[in-house]
Amino acid sequence: MPQKVRKAVIPAAGLGTRFLPVTSAVPKPLLPVIDRPLIFYAVAEAAAAGIHEIAMVLSPGLEAVADYFSPNGPMEEALKKRGDAERLAMLHKIHSLAEVTVLEQTEPKGLGDAVLMARAFVGDETFAVILPDDLIWSDTPAIAQLAQVAEEHGGSVVAAKRVPSEAIPNLGIIDADPLGEGVHRVQGLVEKPPFEEAPSDLAIVGRYVLTSGVFDRIKHGAAGALGEIQLTDAIAAAIGQEPLHAREFEGDHIDAGTPAGLFAANIYEARRRDDMAEVIAELGLLPD
Ligand code: G1P
Numbered sequence: 001m002p003q004k005v006r007k008a009v010i011p012a013a014g015l016g017t018r019f020l021p022v023t024s025a026v027p028k029p030l031l032p033v034i035d036r037p038l039i040f041y042a043v044a045e046a047a048a049a050g051i052h053e054i055a056m057v058l059s060p061g062l063e064a065v066a067d068y069f070s071p072n073g074p075m076e077e078a079l080k081k082r083g084d085a086e087r088l089a090m091l092h093k094i095h096s097l098a099e100v101t102v103l104e105q106t107e108p109k110g111l112g113d114a115v116l117m118a119r120a121f122v123g124d125e126t127f128a129v130i131l132p133d134d135l136i137w138s139d140t141p142a143i144a145q146l147a148q149v150a151e152e153h154g155g156s157v158v159a160a161k162r163v164p165s166e167a168i169p170n171l172g173i174i175d176a177d178p179l180g181e182g183v184h185r186v187q188g189l190v191e192k193p194p195f196e197e198a199p200s201d202l203a204i205v206g207r208y209v210l211t212s213g214v215f216d217r218i219k220h221g222a223a224g225a226l227g228e229i230q231l232t233d234a235i236a237a238a239i240g241q242e243p244l245h246a247r248e249f250e251g252d253h254i255d256a257g258t259p260a261g262l263f264a265a266n267i268y269e270a271r272r273r274d275d276m277a278e279v280i281a282e283l284g285l286l287p288d
Contacts, residue, residue, distance in 0.1 A: 005147045005209055006053055007121065008046040008128040011114040012039060013059035013105040018258055027062040029132050031256075033265045034273070038256060039065060040094065042132040047097040049144035051128055054098045055121040057105050057114045069100040110228025112218040119215045126150060129231070131206025134159075135265050137272070138251025142207050145249045149183055150209040155243030156235060159207035160184065161253055168195050172204035172232040174246050182248035189236040191225040202246065204232065205253055213238060 016028030023031075029039035039056070046054055058065055072091065079088045103117045115129060128143050136142040136159075146157040160174055172191050176184035188199060208231070217234035224230035238244060256265040270276035271285065280286075 005049075005051055005126055005128050005143075005150070007125060008051045008054045008130055008143070009057065009115055009118040009122065010039070010042050010046075010054060010130050010132060011057045011105075011111055012042075012065060012132055013057055013062070013114050014108065015059070019262075027058075027065050029062070029065045030068060031262060033135070033256065033262070033269050034276070037068065038132045038135070038262075039068065041135055042130045043069075043097050043100070045136070045141045045143055046128065046130060049128075049141040049147065051143070052098045053101075055101045055103050055118040057103045057117050059105055059108065066100075066102040069094060069102075071095060110223070110226070110230055112221065112229035112231040112234050115231055116215055116218045116229075122212055122215070124212045126156075126209060126211050129206075129208040129210060133255060133257030133261075134206035134253060135256050136205070136207070136249065136251045136253045137268070138249065140250065142205075142249045142251055142253075143209070145251075146207055146209045146247050149245050149247045153183075153243050153245055155245070156211050156214070156238065157209045157245045157247055158186070158189075158235065159205040160202050160246035160248050161205050162201050162248075163203040165195050165201065167203065168193065168198045168201065172230075173198045173200060174202040174204060175199035176202060176246050179245075182250070184246040184248070186239065186244040186246050188239065189232050191230045191232040202248075204246075205249070207249070208235070210235065211238070211242060213242065 012029040016023035019028055030037040101121055105114045105117050130143060142159055146159055149157045169192055172189055173193055174186055175188035176186045178184050214234050217237040221234050224233045254261055254265045254268060256262040270280055
């Protein structure tokens with residue numbers, strides 16, 4: 001009987017050079033979608049799925065991301081003095097969502113290596129991985145949709161989405177047989193293939209439910225695409241040994257890992273928020 005997913009790993013290392021100049025001083029995971037940093041959305045999605053134990057993997061120099069989840073005494077005092085209960089609740093919400101453990105990836109060796117840093121934290125449980133660049137708005141949290149498939153079929157599950165051909169060389173691509181209702185049995189995974197070699201247009205989006213066997217496969221795997229230790233390769237190494245499924249999730253996804261993507265995420269979020277309705281109308285943008 002597959003276990004319930006209780007723990008999540010959020011890899012948030014990386015220098016964020018695509019966002020220069022802002023990332024010269026501000027870590028990418030703290031870049032905002034309106035007034036919430038990217039990392040908040042990842043933690044909130046886990047919490048909404050009932051996952052409250054979270055390990056965040058950071059590179060040295062990104063301590064401000066860890067600070068975001070630590071109590072802010074002076075701000076708390078100031079809000080109390082002013083009697084600003086609404087903002088005090090916002091501040092408390094950051095800390096009440098989850099218990100966050102901060103781990104360090106000392107060298108930028110790839111996503112697989114970042115996840116391996118969480119091995120002791122995870123132990124031998126099936127766990128979630130949430131990439132904070134990938135924002136997903138959905139009724140049922142995307143990671144919960146994957147956990148449901150893992151509960152039903154056992155093994156590991158990756159989130160999937162059909163993508164245009166120009167996106168294929170930047171993503172993990174899935175070779176799979178459809179089982180119906182958005183679930184596919186995975187036959188192969190290939191990280192960042194040239195378009196001509198891609199087995200399909202079904203790409204991995206940054207949500208995973210993985211068995212703990214992935215850690216040994218990361219450890220013993222060779223470097224892959226871009227010379228990095230790829231999570232995709234370690235997941236693919238389990239094919240034939242344990243079940244692996246892809247879930248075409250229900251929801252709207254935006255890759256906020258580029259300036260244009262982050263801008264799109266801001267517009268998307270603004271169209272949903274009542275407090276942005278006026279400016280959305282002024283700009284001639286339609287509400288959601
Ligand atoms: C990572 C994964 C890739 C996946 C993508 C989704 O790539 O390696 O398989 O498709 O996330 O965002 P990265 O964005 O780190 O290059």
